[in-house]
Each structure stands twice: as structure tokens, then as C-alpha cells.
Amino acid sequence: MAGNGEEALYGEELRPGALVGEWVVERVQVRGPVSALYRARHARTGVPAALKVLHPQVATAAVALRRFRREAATLQRLHHPHIVTVLGYGELSDGRPFIAMEWLEGQDLAAELATRGPLSPREVLAVLEQVGAALRVAHAAGVVHRDLKAQNVVRLAQGQGGPSVKLVDFGVAKGLVPGAPGSSSLTHTGVVLGTPLSMAPEQIRGQVPDARTDLYAVGVLLFQLLTGMPPFQGTTRHEVEQQHLHAPPPRPGEHAPVSAALDAVVLRCLRKEREDRYPDVDALLEDLRGAVLGGAAPVEVPRALGLYVQGRTTADPGPAGMEDLDAGLERASALALEAGLEVRVVGSACLLAVASLPDDVRRERELRARVLDVGLALTRGEAAASLAVTVHVDRLASDAASRSAPDAAASAWDDAGNEGGLLHLPAWVQDGGDGALVVTGAALRGLEADFVSSPVPGAKDRFWLSARR
Structure with a gap:
């Protein structure tokens, strides 16, 4: 091995030139206690990537190995602009697993705070809008991050669309529902995982986490971004944990020019229970x-779900064709009602059914899944050749407009006086062709692993759905 240089390339630390799957190592970027992060490039395209490789001594531990693989499965499921993208994963010849992720040009928020100090409230809001969007998708998919902190939020280098951030490192993420990534028994009640500076009291006690565990960490992140320091500090892990468990959280306003309203938001996030x-x-x-x-x-939070069904006929359908169309629309209406929707617009060859989205994340996700199942049912079988279906999530226009004729609904104005919303059909209804189910990204978000989908060519944020997985 030493004769051909393989031992030098594939020792405990990978050397430049080592081939890892489809990627060639350029340099080590970060050395951690469990894994190392390398910068690499795709062997054929030259596209940069981040390779996370488990250390040899850790790879022999079954739990660590499964947790590492679970991170890859979790990230592959969570497709979102503000969550780092997985490009692939596998194992080295010695059994060490690796994950290849998109390379992020930028720096994490901890490094940014160290170099420039606290952010302004408006800057903090811009960051949290994006972090919150990522968490919304993770929670809807049944995944809690459990290690949300400034080091795991990377601000990308500013581009044409302005600065944005991405959430990384789901290594200790846990599933909230059976079947979700991380819902196995790898982490049990009584096992503490996470970073002490950001851990919620229930994590420290070893209790089962939920979405609100991440919201405690959001409170820690808010405090840190506004003041440049975490709310609780100590010389030992135990000291920090005791403060999270028992000490009243300080107000950001004690350390920075922050309003009482902003203090109240942070303090609610940091409540012990x-x-x-x-x-x-x-x-x-x-x-x-x-x-x-x-x-x-x-x-800008979506408020309602819309199911639009368009009947298709030939130029001269005849009585039999019209009867088939009417039967198809009646079936669509019945299935929509069974799924919990209300038919708000009915035309000679179309209907629009809507439902307000529940506040509960799990119930909201279940409603969207039911409606996507309805869409699949309507675009399969004998009626598939005469119906086209589009599903979308958006705000709902005023009640008066929603009960108007379809032509009027196509130009409806929402409650705020702005044209748009579910009742403005041209903004979201996609002509996918006969027998096609088209869904928007907002309707599919968090359900990608449950349905077989493919992008609609030339249509931004539109997907064809063909089946349940």
C-alpha cells in the first residue's frame, strides 16, 4: 500500500487527491471529535462539495455509525432552500461512512458575531425568517433538529438575491413521528444530546424532544444575535445546564438596545416548560x-389549501361526453368534502375546493396529504383522461369574492386589498394536461418522501405527482 501512496491518501485523515465516492478531496476544512469535514470537487464536473467523514475509531461504534447514516437520510428527505443539500453518501473501503453535501461559501453566524458583533433587530428578523422556514419543513416532516445554534446556521456569501442562510448539521436530529428519519431507538429517554449553551431543559433531563425544543434553541439564538452573547454562560457544562434548568433568563434589553416587545418574544421562547x-x-x-x-x-404564512379541478372535453363532446364530465366533477366534489374541504367555486367545467390550514403542524401536514391523495384518485382510472388537477397553498381571499362566479374569482382581491390568493386562479393553476396532478412547492413541502414527484419543465416551483410511495 505504501508503494502506491494509497496509505498516505487514506489514513485517519484523508489527503488531497483521495477519491471518496465521486468526489476528490482537496483539503481538510474542520476536524471534529467525531468526524472531519473536507472540501472536495466532483471528479467529472468539478463542482465543489463538503465531505463529512466519520473518524475510524468512531466508525466501529454501531450507534455512532447508525446515527451518521441517519443524518444522511434526514437531510435527503428535507428538501428546502434554507437546508443544506445532500449530494450523495456511502462508505470508504475501510467501512467509514461519508456524506457529500453542497459546498457553502460563507461563514456561520458564530463566526460572524465574533467578527462584527450583534445584529440589528431587522437583520435578526431576516435571518430568523429563513431559519424558521427551514424548521417549519423539518417539523412538518416529523424531525426536530435538537442542536440549533449559531455554529449550525451558515450565512451564504451575498449574491443577486441578497444574503441568505442555510441550516446544517442534523447529526442529532430525532423523528417526532413513527417512520420519520431519526424515529428509531438510537436515542432513548435519559440520553442527553446537543450543545449545552443551547439545550432546552427537557433535553438536559433526557426527556423526549418535540418541535418546541427547537423553539427554545431559537430563543437562545435570538438572544445571541441581538446581544453577541448567549443568555447562560458558565465555566463548566454542569453550571450552564443548571442555569437552563433553574435560572430565570435575562432580557436581551439588559445588554443591547432592544424593545420590550422583542424582549417578550425571546423570554417566551426561553420558558422552562x-x-x-x-x-x-x-x-x-x-x-x-x-x-x-x-x-x-x-x-406571509400560508393560510389555506386549494384543490382546483378542470374538466376537459373535445370540441364537440356530445351528450355522453358531457355526462362523463359532470360525473367526474361530482366525484371530485364528493372526494373533496370527504377530505375536509369546502367547495367554494363551481363552474360548468371546473370547481375549486378550499380548507383553512390547522395551526397544529401535524394536522396541517395530514390535511395536505389527504388532498394530494384526492388529486391522485381524480387523475387515475377511467376519468383520468378528462380531468386536470392543481393543488396549492396560499392565503384565502375575502368570503364575498370566494362565492362569486369563476370568472370573477379569477381576478379576486384578498382581504388586504391585494390581488392574489387562492381565488386568483391564474397565479397558480397549472395547465398540466389531461389526467395530470400538478402541485406547488407550498402544497408539497415536507411530503416529498411520501409521494413520487417530478418538476414541471419550464414552470417554477411546480411538480407533477404520479403516485404514493
């Missing part, structure tokens, strides 16, 4: 927007 925190990330973001902007900014 999870029942006293925000119920979900959307409720937190709504209060954060109000605290930073004085309530002037519109809340």
Missing part, C-alpha cells in the same frame, strides 16, 4: 415580525 413556549415556529415568527416591525409587515 415547553407548554409555555410558542406552539410552533409560525406563531413565534408572527410575534417576532410584530416586535421588530410594529405589525406593519404582512404575515
